[in-house]
Amino acid sequence: MYNQSSKRKGRDGMIIPKSIEELAGYAEKGKNVFFFTADWCGDCSFIKPQMPEIEAAFPQFQFIQVDRDEYIDVAAEWNIFGIPSFVVVNDGEEMGRLVNKNRKTKDEIAGFLQRVEG
Structure with missing residues (x-):
C-alpha cells in the first residue's frame, strides 16, 4: 500500500509516483487523471x-504524472502507444481515455475531462 504522505509533486503540482505500488494505489482508489508523458516528448513539453x-479547472480530479519510459510495462498494459495521453480512472474503473499520437491542446483536454465528468 502506498503512503499518501509520501506524495512527490512535480514542478507543475502533479503527483509523481515513486513506485509501481504507489501508481497501482492511485489506479485503485480515487478519481484520477493519469498523464502519460516522457522527457524527450516534444508534444508533452508543449502541453x-x-x-x-x-488542474485548477478540474479540482474534482487528482492528476498523476506517469513517465512512460519509467513505467513502460504499465503503458503497454494500458495500451498507451502514443504520448501525451490521458486516462481517467475512478476507484479502479476506467472512465475515459484520450490516447493517440497527436499533440493535445488545453481546450481538447478540457473538453475530454468535461465529457468524462458527464
Whole structure:
C-alpha cells in the first residue's frame, strides 16, 4: 500500500509516483487523471506548461504524472502507444481515455475531462 504522505509533486503540482505500488494505489482508489508523458516528448513539453491551469479547472480530479519510459510495462498494459495521453480512472474503473499520437491542446483536454465528468 502506498503512503499518501509520501506524495512527490512535480514542478507543475502533479503527483509523481515513486513506485509501481504507489501508481497501482492511485489506479485503485480515487478519481484520477493519469498523464502519460516522457522527457524527450516534444508534444508533452508543449502541453506541460498548461497543465496547472487544467488542474485548477478540474479540482474534482487528482492528476498523476506517469513517465512512460519509467513505467513502460504499465503503458503497454494500458495500451498507451502514443504520448501525451490521458486516462481517467475512478476507484479502479476506467472512465475515459484520450490516447493517440497527436499533440493535445488545453481546450481538447478540457473538453475530454468535461465529457468524462458527464
